[in-house]
Amino acid sequence: MFDFKYRFQWRQVINNLPAMLDGAWITFYTALLSMVIGIVIALTLLSMRRSNNVALRSVAIGWVSVARNTPALLQIYFLYFGLGAFGATISSWAALLAGITFNNAGYLTENFRGGLRAVPETQTRAARSLGMTSFQAYTRVVIPQLLRIVFYPITNQMIWALLMTSLGVVVGLNNDLMGATKALTDLSYRTFEYFAVAAIIYYVLAKLTFGVARLAGWKLFSY
Amino acid sequence: MFSTDLTSNDLIFLVQGAWVTIELTALAMLIGTVFGTLFGFVRASFPTASIPLAFVLDVFRSVPLLIQFVLLNSAKSIVGLKISPFTVGYVVLGVYAAALCTEIVRGGVLAVPKSLRLAARSLGLTSLQDTLHITLPIAARVAFPGWLNLMLAVMKDSALVTWIGIIELLRTAQQINTRINEPLFVFFIAGLFYYVVSWAVSQLGNQAERRLQND
Amino acid sequence: MIEIQNVHKSFGDLEVVKGVTMNVNKGEVVSIIGGSGSGKSTLLMCINGLETIQRGSIRVDGIEVHAKGTNLDKLRRRIGIVFQQWNAFAHLTVLENVMLAPRLVLKLSRSEAEAVAVKQLKHVGLGDKLKVYPGRLSGGQQQRMAIARALAMSPDYMLFDEATSALDPQLVGEVLDTMRLLAEEGMTMILVTHEIKFAKEVSDRVAFFHKGVIHEIGSPDQVIGNPQKPETVQFLKSVL
Ligand SMILES: Nc1ncnc2c1ncn2[C@@H]1O[C@H](COP(=O)(O)OP(=O)(O)OP(=O)(O)O)[C@@H](O)[C@H]1O
Numbered sequence A: 001m002f003d004f005k006y007r008f009q010w011r012q013v014i015n016n017l018p019a020m021l022d023g024a025w026i027t028f029y030t031a032l033l034s035m036v037i038g039i040v041i042a043l044t045l046l047s048m049r050r051s052n053n054v055a056l057r058s059v060a061i062g063w064v065s066v067a068r069n070t071p072a073l074l075q076i077y078f079l080y081f082g083l084g085a086f087g088a089t090i091s092s093w094a095a096l097l098a099g100i101t102f103n104n105a106g107y108l109t110e111n112f113r114g115g116l117r118a119v120p121e122t123q124t125r126a127a128r129s130l131g132m133t134s135f136q137a138y139t140r141v142v143i144p145q146l147l148r149i150v151f152y153p154i155t156n157q158m159i160w161a162l163l164m165t166s167l168g169v170v171v172g173l174n175n176d177l178m179g180a181t182k183a184l185t186d187l188s189y190r191t192f193e194y195f196a197v198a199a200i201i202y203y204v205l206a207k208l209t210f211g212v213a214r215l216a217g218w219k220l221f222s223y
Numbered sequence B: 001m002f003s004t005d006l007t008s009n010d011l012i013f014l015v016q017g018a019w020v021t022i023e024l025t026a027l028a029m030l031i032g033t034v035f036g037t038l039f040g041f042v043r044a045s046f047p048t049a050s051i052p053l054a055f056v057l058d059v060f061r062s063v064p065l066l067i068q069f070v071l072l073n074s075a076k077s078i079v080g081l082k083i084s085p086f087t088v089g090y091v092v093l094g095v096y097a098a099a100l101c102t103e104i105v106r107g108g109v110l111a112v113p114k115s116l117r118l119a120a121r122s123l124g125l126t127s128l129q130d131t132l133h134i135t136l137p138i139a140a141r142v143a144f145p146g147w148l149n150l151m152l153a154v155m156k157d158s159a160l161v162t163w164i165g166i167i168e169l170l171r172t173a174q175q176i177n178t179r180i181n182e183p184l185f186v187f188f189i190a191g192l193f194y195y196v197v198s199w200a201v202s203q204l205g206n207q208a209e210r211r212l213q214n215d
Numbered sequence C: 001m002i003e004i005q006n007v008h009k010s011f012g013d014l015e016v017v018k019g020v021t022m023n024v025n026k027g028e029v030v031s032i033i034g035g036s037g038s039g040k041s042t043l044l045m046c047i048n049g050l051e052t053i054q055r056g057s058i059r060v061d062g063i064e065v066h067a068k069g070t071n072l073d074k075l076r077r078r079i080g081i082v083f084q085q086w087n088a089f090a091h092l093t094v095l096e097n098v099m100l101a102p103r104l105v106l107k108l109s110r111s112e113a114e115a116v117a118v119k120q121l122k123h124v125g126l127g128d129k130l131k132v133y134p135g136r137l138s139g140g141q142q143q144r145m146a147i148a149r150a151l152a153m154s155p156d157y158m159l160f161d162e163a164t165s166a167l168d169p170q171l172v173g174e175v176l177d178t179m180r181l182l183a184e185e186g187m188t189m190i191l192v193t194h195e196i197k198f199a200k201e202v203s204d205r206v207a208f209f210h211k212g213v214i215h216e217i218g219s220p221d222q223v224i225g226n227p228q229k230p231e232t233v234q235f236l237k238s239v240l
């Protein structure tokens, strides 16, 4: 039926596996970094949303809205080419990290906002009545309980972040898993084999992250 | 004063790109909704027997879309299949949408109380009648907000087909930018399209959700 | 000494406290009784500055609670409050619940805070629950933990807002016993309570609150034993 002459060649992909795994490590830590920064920003945006200052509130609302309503790739483009327009050159890795972080922060803020409704206002009041400042009450009483509620959404977002790092290649990143794979195929034209293996590595990364998060969740939130 | 090299031709070009984005989204959602509904019912009705299906669908959710585009694109040339990149684009997006839609439909079906189905059956409705007249309408109402969100996700993800050479909205923006070098302005316009569509649709979704909660 | 002078408090258009004047002396136990919505909880919140007031003044040991320059965080260390809902910090063990504020607010070292916390938890009879998460405790135990948590700040005053109202009837006794113990030790306390018998037993004075004002105030024997106003009689009839 099909004119099938193609011979798969897996050997050279196996030979280049170390290079791809190095890329996988970059992929992983880029995603992790974007999550850590994203969570900090999201918590900040969350308190900005709840503040009485109109300007602070608008910035937070705008951030969340843009992050959720435009493609992640556009966000990365905007940072990569857009900052360039101001004369500030930004590496493709930095643009990728900034883009995913921007995106993560937006989605996480919404998750956190939902989670916050599950931490009763009376917890803050109890903390304040013991003489804690509002910052202490927020960081030591509200946030720890919030983190438990949003742990599952955070895990999900981390997996999204892992997959999103693959967008770096579009602005020329060449040392993460996606970029390294593309660089290898450019030399060999073994596109299918290389990307099939890359797909498996991404899948394993996603599942490992999920598994580790599950275990960590059990350990951390024993109460 | 603000000045730009963006011409009216460029704007037409952008609109054409936006149209491709809409086409891709619509076709992908068609595939995704048909198969997602089918698979969702299967998943809800035979949870154990359909575990292999769940595994396969999960793979599509756990591998970057970009790679899925590349893989199908190169697979088609390996087997000598003559399909356009555009077809590759909406098929991959469609399968991805189906994988996500399955979970949404499954959630909707599971939200229909079992007692309700039993009641329907005890009134003498056949299994098919029950599914068509009782379960499906209720499940659809529960699943609708999630389905709208899925559509928006697919629209945004359709930007990735730019990498296999399809000229959609983001690609047109980038090509115009290459010429006039006004990235902030050009990407702003492209972004505005996504934003307005996405914002409007999610408002619609919020309203639907609110109505659902009030019933 | 807590001096409450002609305090008015509104939520929007709704005036909830309408000119309350009352003093609570050192070592005194004052109970506030009254119908639902009469403004009892609101008054307590105003005393430690969790709510603002529109008119009048509240002074605690001479410090104006609602003055601009007042450091409320500092003031609140001296005023413990226990709510109807015990508000255990779910993510911390019983011991950590009690240690948190001494560490953060009083800046005690870990071992100092632990010593204080253990002492107070033993005081309320929870010496064997230190490492347990509050989710595993009964309501009565959680409420006693909340009392220990407030006591760990070494407050000069304790405010109780219907501390037993959310408890199952068989658990009320253990919390009342703890409060009685504090009263006997000479703690200055304001109790908002529906436990009229208990109020009569431990209080030096009882205030009957009605529609945002103190309708009747005096010794328990006067207000509860021999009320003068028809509203007080009516109220007591409904709760006894
Ligand atoms: N934060 C608030 N915003 C608006 N109204 C409030 C607020 N808190 C209390 N109120 C209103 O103030 C009035 C007095 O409330 P408060 O809680 O002080 O009554 P209470 O005497 O403690 O009653 P209960 O015995 O039911 O606890 C009520 O009508 C209540 O609805």
Ligand SMILES: [Mg+2]
Pocket (backbone or CB within 6 Å): C040, C041, C042, C161, C162
């Ligand atoms: Mg009250």
